[in-house]
Amino acid sequence: MTRIDAKFAELNAAGKKAFVAYVMAGDPDYDTSLEIIKGLPGAGVDIIELGLPFTDPMADGPTIQLAGQRALDGGMTMEQTLDLATEFRRVDDTTPIVLMGYYNPIYSRGVDKFLIDAKLAGIDGLIVVDLPPEEDSELCIPAQAAGLNFIRLATPTTDDKRLPKVLQNTSGFVYYVSITGITGSAEAEATDVGPEVTRIKSKTDLPVIVGFGINTPEKAHNIASVADGAVVGSAIVSQIAAGKPVADVLAFVKSLADGAHRA
Amino acid sequence: MSNDLFNSFMTGPDENGRFGDFGGRFVSETLMPLILDLEAEYEKAKDDPTFWAEMDDLWKHYVGRPSPLYHASRMTEELGGAKIYLKRDELNHTGAHKVNNVLGQIILARRMGKTRIIAETGAGQHGVATATVCAKFGLKCVVYMGAHDVKRQAPNVFRMRLLGADVIPVTSGRGTLKDAMNDALRDWVTNVHDTFYCIGTAAGPHPYPAMVRDFQSIIGKEVRWQLEEQEGEGRLPDTVIAAIGGGSNAIGLFYPFLDEKSVNIIGVEAGGRGVNAKMEHCASLSGGRPGVLHGNRTYLLQDDDGQILEGYSISAGLDYPGIGPEHSWLNDIGRAQYVSITDKEALEAFQFSCSMEGIIPALEPSHALAHVMKIAPTLPKDHILVMNMCGRGDKDVQTVARHLGFDMSDTEEGRSAD
Ligand SMILES: Cc1ncc(COP(=O)(O)O)c(C=O)c1O
Numbered sequence: 001m002t003r004i005d006a007k008f009a010e011l012n013a014a015g016k017k018a019f020v021a022y023v024m025a026g027d028p029d030y031d032t033s034l035e036i037i038k039g040l041p042g043a044g045v046d047i048i049e050l051g052l053p054f055t056d057p058m059a060d061g062p063t064i065q066l067a068g069q070r071a072l073d074g075g076m077t078m079e080q081t082l083d084l085a086t087e088f089r090r091v092d093d094t095t096p097i098v099l100m101g102y103y104n105p106i107y108s109r110g111v112d113k114f115l116i117d118a119k120l121a122g123i124d125g126l127i128v129v130d131l132p133p134e135e136d137s138e139l140c141i142p143a144q145a146a147g148l149n150f151i152r153l154a155t156p157t158t159d160d161k162r163l164p165k166v167l168q169n170t171s172g173f174v175y176y177v178s179i180t181g182i183t184g185s186a187e188a189e190a191t192d193v194g195p196e197v198t199r200i201k202s203k204t205d206l207p208v209i210v211g212f213g214i215n216t217p218e219k220a221h222n223i224a225s226v227a228d229g230a231v232v233g234s235a236i237v238s239q240i241a242a243g244k245p246v247a248d249v250l251a252f253v254k255s256l257a258d259g260a261h262r263a
Numbered sequence: 264m265s266n267d268l269f270n271s272f273m274t275g276p277d278e279n280g281r282f283g284d285f286g287g288r289f290v291s292e293t294l295m296p297l298i299l300d301l302e303a304e305y306e307k308a309k310d311d312p313t314f315w316a317e318m319d320d321l322w323k324h325y326v327g328r329p330s331p332l333y334h335a336s337r338m339t340e341e342l343g344g345a346k347i348y349l350k351r352d353e354l355n356h357t358g359a360h361k362v363n364n365v366l367g368q369i370i371l372a373r374r375m376g377k378t379r380i381i382a383e384t385g386a387g388q389h390g391v392a393t394a395t396v397c398a399k400f401g402l403k404c405v406v407y408m409g410a411h412d413v414k415r416q417a418p419n420v421f422r423m424r425l426l427g428a429d430v431i432p433v434t435s436g437r438g439t440l441k442d443a444m445n446d447a448l449r450d451w452v453t454n455v456h457d458t459f460y461c462i463g464t465a466a467g468p469h470p471y472p473a474m475v476r477d478f479q480s481i482i483g484k485e486v487r488w489q490l491e492e493q494e495g496e497g498r499l500p501d502t503v504i505a506a507i508g509g510g511s512n513a514i515g516l517f518y519p520f521l522d523e524k525s526v527n528i529i530g531v532e533a534g535g536r537g538v539n540a541k542m543e544h545c546a547s548l549s550g551g552r553p554g555v556l557h558g559n560r561t562y563l564l565q566d567d568d569g570q571i572l573e574g575y576s577i578s579a580g581l582d583y584p585g586i587g588p589e590h591s592w593l594n595d596i597g598r599a600q601y602v603s604i605t606d607k608e609a610l611e612a613f614q615f616s617c618s619m620e621g622i623i624p625a626l627e628p629s630h631a632l633a634h635v636m637k638i639a640p641t642l643p644k645d646h647i648l649v650m651n652m653c654g655r656g657d658k659d660v661q662t663v664a665r666h667l668g669f670d671m672s673d674t675e676e677g678r679s680a681d
Binding site: 103 | 279287288289290291292293294295296297435436441442445448449452453454455554555556557558560563565567568569570571
């Protein structure tokens with residue numbers, strides 16, 4: 001059982017929906033990023049999605065692209081991303097961390113070495129955008145064997161025929177991408193998302209969390225109402241990009257978390 | 264060797280889109296159903312004689328194929344060695360080999376009922392070819408082009424706009440070809456229902472590398488019969504040579520010869536200011552290592568942490584940090600040899616072609632020609648060398664003028680540049 005499984009058991013017992021927050025590791029710099037991450041659980045975040053910076057984030061909109069660039073320009077590396085998790089784990093041993101990014105930095109480090117290092121750093125799960133089920137032997141299967149959850153994205157283009165393949169080696173939770181598009185673009189609508197979540201849940205016992213296009217406490221509330229939880233990324237990253245003090249960023253996160261938790 | 268099915272180099276990719284360990288389908292889930300659909304449609308079209316009949320008709324009457332195979336006698340004499348033939352794909356409609364592939368993809372898009380075509384472009388040649396064929400068929404066309412390239416290839420930008428395409432300057436990342444490809448992929452995930460992504464080189468997720476290769480293979484197929492026509496039945500080239508950006512014109516020339524053991528195959532990458540630690544080049548094979556980008560595993564320019572690096576080349580069409588996966592495989596198994604040529608050498612070859620043969624080449628094939636100039640003198644006179652003259656140089660005249668210190672600022676054309 002990973003921290004992710006434990007977290008969902010706990011939320012389930014309390015009858016609560018999950019609130020997941022995405023931030024880019026090292027944005028705007030290492031120290032500020034660490035301070036933000038350390039403050040997330042106190043702001044009501046149930047699961048932290050930690051962005052792994054990459055030069056070519058093909059599924060991300062401008063907000064997250066620029067966050068990655070700020071991090072990389074500040075000298076952020078894979079090593080330092082893992083250090084962030086390690087330092088966070090000194091103060092928090094229960095909040096799950098999911099590393100989200102693209103395959104090349106992982107492949108470049110070497111999959112086996114990466115998995116050992118990630119596990120040691122206290123990472124619980126991976127979301128790797130450019131690894132569909134067709135490429136499961138690359139990282140998904142080795143990650144599961146190493147005790148890390150591999151969380152797959154299901155999308156509006158994942159039809160019924162394809163869904164079983166997407167769910168097959170998924171663990172931890174299923175991440176439903178609410179829109180066809182990139183992060184931070186269109187807005188998710190609960191009326192569209194609800195039936196899709198129902199469709200996915202009829203095929204799996206895993207929790208279904210919805211992300212992309214959620215940017216206000218109301219949206220977080222509406223989406224969490226029709227799913228097992230909601231993810232917010234770009235809206236939080238925008239606050240960091242605007243240079244808001246950490247306390248303000250965390251207050252915004254808390255408003256989103258409260259929205260999701262009211263569901 | 265061509266009889267030995269078990270050792271054929273022409274059977275790839277496998278059902279997972281792999282050439283050895285290279286290639287694959289490294290895309291987001293949103294795109295996965297789309298590329299599977301494309302693969303199924305392409306497999307159907309490939310076996311459909313009406314598809315190829317339409318291609319052949321347009322290749323002949325719209326593009327002007329077959330392009331000539333020309334014995335460059337003055338070059339041959341001047342270099343004093345191998346007999347040099349140029350495959351004149353620069354004479355195609357739109358001025359480069361790019362249109363060979365675009366026609367195939369657009370006909371496929373029409374069969375699939377897609378109404379909106381998107382493309383990425385570096386030098387602008389693929390963008391122009393796509394805009395041209397879209398105009399011909401009345402399809403909406405959107406071309407993503409790095410903001411930096413929009414400046415250095417201004418004439419092509421205007422051409423695309425004349426042809427009715429929307430040219431979107433890409434400022435994300437560093438504003439070059441790889442960023443244009445990122446933005447095209449972002450467009451595709453957003454507009455999944457009506458949009459067809461027409462990729463301009465033999466790279467990207469499966470089935471693109473194989474599909475683009477198949478469309479460009481018309482180059483090598485023509486060379487085969489044209490050379491027999493001029494040199495006698497059964498005569499194969501001894502060496503085939505082509506420039507490599509993503510590798511589409513090269514694989515188009517190479518592929519029909521892969522199983523002919525006697526044929527030497529040489530790909531020429533852009534060496535920029537030299538294949539050095541500062542990455543002032545675009546030689547993915549000579550100066551990169553395997554990684555995953557834009558849907559496939561291949562050799563990439565990257566740092567120790569797996570971050571993609573910007574290459575550099577005088578030629579916008581070669582300025583890409585990756586290379587098609589089939590080339591990575593051919594390199595690793597040793598079937599083809601890959602070398603690099605610097606800006607300076609390419610500029611010399613550019614002028615050599617102008618003065619020796621009256622052919623103004625694009626800067627891309629000038630790289631291939633520079634390598635021809637190195638090896639031809641070392642080869643015997645009965646050695647037949649075929650080089651792909653894959654594009655004409657009109658688009659590069661300003662760049663070359665600048666590098667040669669020729670001031671064009673007084674001319675109308677000069678003033679409208681940059
Ligand atoms: C004339 C010409 N040659 C070569 C290339 C490089 O592409 P590829 O390696 O796919 O042939 C380009 C790209 O724009 C081009 O315009």
